[in-house]
Amino acid sequence: MRIALFVTCLADTLFPEAAKATVRLLERLGHEVVFPQDQTCCGQMHINTGYPGEALRLVRRHVRAFAPYDVVVAPSGSCVGSVRHQHALVARRAGDERLASQAEEVARRTYELSELLVDVLGVTDLGAYYPHRVTYHPTCHSLRMLRVGDRPLRLLRAVRGLDLVTLPQAEQCCGFGGTFAVKNADTSTAMLADKMRHVLATGADVCTAGDASCLMHIGGGLSRLRTGVRTVHLAEILASTEATAGPIEQPQPRTGGVPL
Amino acid sequence: MTRTFLGMPATAPRGVGHLRGDEPFPVAARRSLADAQLRRNLGHATGTIRAKSAAVIGEVPDWEELREAGRAIKADTMARLPELLQQLETAVTAAGGTVHWAADAVEANRIVTDLVTATGSDRVMKVKSMATQEIGLNEALEAAGIEPVETDLAELIVQLGRDKPSHILVPAIHRNRAEIREIFLREMPGVDPALTDEPAVLAAAARRHLRRTFLSTRVAISGANFAVAETGTLAVVESEGNGRMCLTLPDTLITVMGIEKVIPTWADLEVFLQLLPRASTGERMNPYTSMWTGVTPHDGPQDFHLVLLDNGRSAMLADEVGRQALHCIRCSACLNVCPVYERTGGHAYGSVYPGPIGAVLSPQLTGVEDNASLPYASSLCGACFDACPVKIDIPSILVHLRAEHVTAYRNEHRLPSAEAVTMAAAAYTMDHLPLYEAAQRRSRLTRFAGRHGRGLPPPLSGWTVGRDLPQPPPQTFREWWVQR
Helix, strand or coil, X not given: CEEEECCCHHHHHCCHHHHHHHHHHHHHCCCEXXXXXXXXXXXXXXXXXXXXXXXXXXXXXXXXXXXXXXXXXXCCHHHHHHHHHCHHHHHHHCCCHHHHHHHHHHHHCEEEHHHHHHHHCCCCCCCCECCCEEEECCXXXXXXXXXXXXXXXHHHHCCECCEEECCCCCCCCCCCCCCHHHHCHHHHHHHHHHHHHHHHHCCCCEEEECCXXXXXXHHHHHHHCCCCCEEEEHHHHHHCCCCCCCCCCCCCCCCCCCCC | CCCCCCCCCCCCCCCCCCCCCCCCHHHHHHHHHCXXXXXXXXXXXXXXXXXXXXXXXXXXXXXXXXXXXXXXXXXXXXXXXXXXXXXXXXXXXXXXXXXXXXXXXXXXXXXXXXXXXXXXXXXXXXXXXXXXXXXXXXXXXXXXXXXXEXXXXXXXXXXXXXXXXXXXXXXXXXXXXXXXXXXXXXXXXXXXXXXXXCHHHXXXXXXXXXXXXXHXXXXXXXXXXXXXXXXXXXXEEECCCHHHHHHHCCCEXXXXXXXXXXXXXXXXXXXXXXXXXXXXXXXXXXXXXXXXXXXXXXXXXXXXXXXXXXXXHHHHHCCCXXXXXXXXXXXXXXXXXXXXXXXXXXXXXXXXXXXXXXXHHHHHXXXXXXXXXXXXXXCCCCHHHHHCCCCCCHHHHHHHHHHHHHHHHHHHHCCCCHHHHHHHHHHHHHCCHHHHHHHHXXXXXXXHCCHHHCCCCCCHHHHHHXXXXXXXXXXXXXXXXXXX
8 A cells, every 4th residue: 555654743853763663664564655745744733822824834735745645644643633623624714615625635534553554454463573561651632532542552462572551540641732831831740740650650661652742741751850761652662573673772762852 | 781782792891700810820820739738639539520420421321422412402502592591581580580681790790789788688698609709799799798608518618718719510629628627617607616627527517507597598699500491490400408498498589690501491401410410520410409480479489580691601602613612511520630620720720710611711701811821721632522511622612712812912912922923934934845854954953952951941941841852863754764
């Protein structure tokens, strides 16, 4: 299958390992990955901060970049959520009905990684190998906007060597929320503190999730406290094989970052 | 209403009532977050209600259908609100009640104060009511020399403590039993000095105190959970029985009701009386459901007044996206699941309506600029939407109100804010590939933002209060893609 990668601006700029892993994984499964070069940002930050007018040009760009493809995948529940639930609204708000229906068409063909793997490609055992103790944080938008349910967990359970431990109060937000983390930094940090407490309680070496943004937040906190617990994107775990991972530690993934 | 309609309906007036805080949410929240006792009280209370509610909702096989029915009834109601309110007025009047229309808090307070004054009573007893808290009725009554006595246990705790409610359902949720004991010892007339902090002992003390009020007060003031347009029936649901006392014992009953509380038919109650207790207190059924229709000769209050309150609701109804906030049945389920509310508590929101629903109700009632920080007091995690028994899409309204704020700010100041300039520049950059790629390369300059970004200027320094900044990768994804 020919699959267009919607890399997301955050993964493109700060977390390329998650995007590279998505490419390697899909190619390993025998699919062709294409990267539409014109893509930049889906505009979610603009929309959620109160700037739907500014986001309009980014929606238009996104629709133009991905309209030619039958299947689009992103290693992010949040950005797919924006494409599915916000793009047509932004277009309609600006009175552009044609763009709205094109956006709906692109949205119908856009999948979050675990959705693509389980629902479209019909696979859960990807032949991955990852010999670590891992806990999974279901990000809010993948959980409540996309309803990915237990798809990521099914994928993780099939990974050889992986010791999956349940995260207490997993469904509570980590406190990221885009510009919320800056505008309400204290409340966001209080939420993060509780999330970290639960992550640490699992005794996991790695906290994983389907969104680089939430992982940047959780990872930024875990790093600040020198906990030694790493955050790794779900795609990177699923892309790991005995050839790539082995018993040797992977390079320390990058955590934290500047939300614009 | 005596006014002539001249265009857009008005928002709730300033200087009266409790819809506006003194400081922005982030400032008030910072103080609340530092209160360890408050964090503990809230975490315990919201966790308990969450678990209880989830259990009883899990028992209902058609919960999703019920939610959809609740949403549909409310949407229908809002689509023909004027007609239903007139039908309600006709039915209440025919049943011997008197209906008053109050455009705002000032008018409502004056109507109620005049009605109480006319009875000659200098004391009223009150059933817990959000509408009367919203308009600051207690202060208006006190200014007129009338003593209002709250009879709901938690409202009584708040009133005796000269405090503010911090939760829609459990106004004293920020207090623990030791604090309640102290308030009772200090403020409750004739209280036993040997009072302990056992919940049953505290409740008994309140019961003794209130019993005297119930038996000696001739005027009561209530809110309403529902008003049935076709029959003119008012309904109050409660847990303690204080409402039943207030609604049946006095000579005069005055009910202050937001205009959105009307429902079309008696049969519609069936839906809401299933949704409300399970979402709210986590009970299958609330202990007391009181309903009354006008005046019944020789039974209950012989003088009944219904005050229909607008106070910004018509303005909210005019907003296509925001109007669904009028569907709210004040269950407070969204507060109990909100990760922000659970940590900051209700006072940080400044308004009597805290939590996610407050963050969409208050700015709409007052006009967004009077509560401009509230739409941002959410991480948009969506837990509120899932918990809402009438399916109010709170995250979408929050996002909508953020845009309303940006527009209002721009119109008011004539100049865009620094944030607006940044956002426009970011959108322009991201819409021009060479600029975007240059910006990606520049992001590597954050290496110079100090160790883990601790040298960043505000507002970005908000990030580094508790989190490290990453070291940007040597190569972006698109650089890797081109080279591979």
